[in-house]
Every structure is written in C-alpha cells, then in structure tokens.
Amino acid sequence: MTSKGPEEEHPSVTLFRQYLRIRTVQPKPDYGAAVAFFEETARQLGLGCQKVEVAPGYVVTVLTWPGTNPTLSSILLNSHTDVVPVFKEHWSHDPFEAFKDSEGYIYARGAQDMKCVSIQYLEAVRRLKVEGHRFPRTIHMTFVPDEEVGGHQGMELFVQRPEFHALRAGFALDEGIANPTDAFTVFYSERSPWWVRVTSTGRPGHASRFMEDTAAEKLHKVVNSILAFREKEWQRLQSNPHLKEGSVTSVNLTKLEGGVAYNVIPATMSASFDFRVAPDVDFKAFEEQLQSWCQAAGEGVTLEFAQKWMHPQVTPTDDSNPWWAAFSRVCKDMNLTLEPEIMPAATDNRYIRAVGVPALGFSPMNRTPVLLHDHDERLHEAVFLRGVDIYTRLLPALASVPALPSDS
Numbered sequence: 001m002t003s004k005g006p007e008e009e010h011p012s013v014t015l016f017r018q019y020l021r022i023r024t025v026q027p028k029p030d031y032g033a034a035v036a037f038f039e040e041t042a043r044q045l046g047l048g049c050q051k052v053e054v055a056p057g058y059v060v061t062v063l064t065w066p067g068t069n070p071t072l073s074s075i076l077l078n079s080h081t082d083v084v085p086v087f088k089e090h091w092s093h094d095p096f097e098a099f100k101d102s103e104g105y106i107y108a109r110g111a112q113d114m115k116c117v118s119i120q121y122l123e124a125v126r127r128l129k130v131e132g133h134r135f136p137r138t139i140h141m142t143f144v145p146d147e148e149v150g151g152h153q154g155m156e157l158f159v160q161r162p163e164f165h166a167l168r169a170g171f172a173l174d175e176g177i178a179n180p181t182d183a184f185t186v187f188y189s190e191r192s193p194w195w196v197r198v199t200s201t202g203r204p205g206h207a208s209r210f211m212e213d214t215a216a217e218k219l220h221k222v223v224n225s226i227l228a229f230r231e232k233e234w235q236r237l238q239s240n241p242h243l244k245e246g247s248v249t250s251v252n253l254t255k256l257e258g259g260v261a262y263n264v265i266p267a268t269m270s271a272s273f274d275f276r277v278a279p280d281v282d283f284k285a286f287e288e289q290l291q292s293w294c295q296a297a298g299e300g301v302t303l304e305f306a307q308k309w310m311h312p313q314v315t316p317t318d319d320s321n322p323w324w325a326a327f328s329r330v331c332k333d334m335n336l337t338l339e340p341e342i343m344p345a346a347t348d349n350r351y352i353r354a355v356g357v358p359a360l361g362f363s364p365m366n367r368t369p370v371l372l373h374d375h376d377e378r379l380h381e382a383v384f385l386r387g388v389d390i391y392t393r394l395l396p397a398l399a400s401v402p403a404l405p406s407d408s
C-alpha cells in the first residue's frame with residue numbers, strides 16, 4: 001500500500017488525525033474538546049447538533065441528518081469518544097500525535113478503537129450530502145462518553161432519556177474489531193460482563209501453626225473450581241473449529257487481596273474474577289453454580305458482583321431481519337466477506353439492544369492486526385478510507401429500508 005505526501009493527504013484522513021490528537025484518554029478524558037470538535041464538524045456539514053448532558057460533565061453529542069419521511073424510524077450510528085490509557089514507553093510514536101509513517105500507517109490511541117469509525121460515519125455523510133442525496137430515514141450520529149469504563153455515565157443513562165426515545169432509532173451500528181484476514185467481522189450479540197469478587201473468611205492466628213478453616217484454604221478451593229471451569233471452556237473452544245471466542249464463557253482471575261504480614265494468618269482474603277458469559281448460557285443456573293462453588297469451599301465464603309449484565313440480546317443475521325438483509329446485501333455487492341460473531345468484550349451495543357433496537361457491531365478494518373487497547377495501536381490510511389467507502393454504500397441502503405411494521 002502506498003501513501004500520498006502530506007500536501008496531498010485526503011481531507012478525511014486529515015480530519016481523522018485531528019480527532020486522534022484530542023486527548024479523550026481515560027481516566028481524565030478531555031470531553032469538552034471532543035464535543036467542540038463535533039459541534040464544529042456539524043456546522044461545516046450542515047447537520048443538526050444536540051447536546052445531552054446525561055450526568056454532570058458527561059455530554060452525548062447527537063448530529064442529525066433528517067430523512068425525507070419523518071414517520072419512519074431512524075438509523076443510529078454510535079461511537080464512543082473516550083480511549084483507554086497508554087504505556088507511552090512502549091510506543092514507537094507519541095500516541096496522541098497521530099504520526100503517519102512513510103507507508104501510511106497512522107499511530108494513535110483510538111486509531112482502531114474507535115475514532116476511525118466516528119470519522120468514517122461523518123465522512124460518508126459528508127460525501128452523500130455533497131452529492132445531493134436524501135434518504136427516507138433520518139440518520140443520527142451519537143458521540144458518547146465513558147464506554148471504556150462501562151458506559152455507566154454514557155450510553156447506559158442515555159438510552160433511558162426522553163432525548164434518546166425522541167430519536168426513534170430503528171437500527172443501530174456501533175463498534176466491532178479489526179480482522180487480520182481479508183474478511184470483515186460483524187458482531188450480532190455480546191457476552192455479558194460479570195465481575196465477581198469472592199470473599200473468604202476464616203480463623204486467624206500464628207502462621208507457624210497448622211490452623212484449620214483458614215480464609216486462604218477456602219479461597220483456594222473456589223479459585224480452583226473457577227479455573228477448572230475456565231480450562232473446560234478453553235478446551236471446548238479449542239476442540240471445536242466452529243466455535244469463536246465469543247461463543248464460550250471466559251473467566252480470568254484478575255485480583256487477589258488480603259493479608260497483613262508473613263506470620264499472621266489473615267481472617268479474610270478475596271479473589272476477583274472477570275467473567276464474560278456467553279449469550280446462550282442459562283444465567284440463573286450459572287449464578288447458582290457460582291454460589292455452589294462458594295458453598296462447597298466451606299463456611300464464610302461469599303460473592304458479590306461489581307458488574308452483572310443480565311440482558312443479552314441477539315440481533316438476527318438472516319433475512320427475517322430487514323436491517324441485516326440491507327447490510328449484508330451491500331457487503332455482498334461490494335464483494336466483502338463477512339464473519340458474523342459474538343463480541344467477546346462489552347460495548348455500548350448491549351444498552352442499545354436491551355432497549356429493543358437491533359444493532360450490529362462493525363468497524364470496517366480488514367487486513368489489519370487487532371491492536372485495540374494495545375501498544376502502537378495503528379491503522380493504515382487506505383484501510384480507513386476504504387471504510388469511508390463502505391459506509392457510503394451502507395448508509396443509503398439502511399436509510400432506505402422500506403417502512404416496517406415496527407415503524408408505525
């Protein structure tokens with residue numbers, strides 16, 4: 001892939017790099033600068049712009065291109081504006097400079113997750129508007145805060161607001177993940193995050209003794225049960241080539257806490273786990289399983305949830321779903337191979353689907369290594385521009401889906 005010199009850079013790439021330079025990095029994102037950026041872009045594109053403060057300092061910016069038939073439900077193009085922190089010393093270039101190398105790779109935090117998508121939406125709308133198109137359905141672009149820390153001050157609140165319902169979203173697109181092959185991954189569901197802390201209490205005492213009923217011994221049993229379950233799910237994934245990562249339940253032990261001194265047996269210890277529960281799991285039975293592992297470990301072992309998503313939804317990927325039919329038809333016409341999967345991580349799409357809006361997770365990056373949250377996150381400008389082409393084809397198709405029973 002070749003790239004043009006800076007003087008001939010495509011204006012969509014220039015806008016992308018400008019956005020990448022805004023430091024919307026957790027844990028202290030500069031959301032004010034991002035909102036100002038989208039307000040200015042809305043002005044340039046002649047789009048409506050609404051700001052909804054869902055919590056103090058947490059603004060959702062909504063850019064709107066009205067359709068010709070206001071009775072139809074709208075298309076919602078969502079993207080989050082925050083990005084995850086960096087370990088600067090592991091980067092080849094400043095992660096907030098949006099450096100472009102001689103081959104055309106743009107290095108920046110957010111290059112894949114998901115500032116590319118925000119600008120691709122805008123640039124596709126710009127092109128279609130410049131060409132004089134209008135479509136029956138309204139297109140709304142929402143730029144939301146807080147996704148990287150769970151969306152609790154972002155999309156989770158926004159979907160409950162009257163301003164969200166007033167958008168009358170019939171279908172939504174949000175983020176996906178890059179695909180290193182020629183194909184594009186599209187996500188039709190998500191695993192549910194369950195963050196579980198197991199606390200074990202037991203007899204304290206002098207650490208030179210063979211004390212019975214210690215917190216550590218009981219915690220060890222629970223850790224063993226959960227890691228054995230992890231191994232079982234891992235084997236199930238490994239042994240079946242039809243299963244993808246998002247189709248099985250994963251768990252990782254992410255924190256161990258407790259203890260005060262080498263020679264004091266602590267009265268309490270805890271272990272924290274990040275479970276990602278597959279959408280076809282019986283949630284009630286799974287929670288009972290967790291409880292029974294705690295009980296089997298002995299007295300005084302309890303669990304609490306720091307996150308517990310209970311509303312997994314599946315957006316159908318067959319022609320019974322007119323949105324899928326329109327989406328997949330465009331991809332077919334463009335000769336794009338789609339790989340439908342379940343999102344292994346959690347995105348704002350779970351909140352959108354939970355309020356009844358069918359949604360797909362799609363970040364059009366093929367032939368691209370998966371570098372979200374990684375060092376040297378980067379995207380080739382040609383892949384980025386191809387993504388603009390793809391949305392330029394997708395939006396007319398989606399915004400022209402004929403009236404549906406759900407529209408009335």
Ligand SMILES: CSCC[C@H](NC=O)C(=O)O
Pocket residue numbers: 147148149150151193307345346347
């Ligand atoms: C459970 S809320 C955290 C959301 C986060 N999303 C992106 O990485 C994730 O860990 O999947």
Ligand SMILES: [Zn+2]
Pocket residue numbers: 080113114147175347
């Ligand atoms: Zn993301």
Ligand SMILES: [Zn+2]
Pocket residue numbers: 084113148372373
């Ligand atoms: Zn992310």
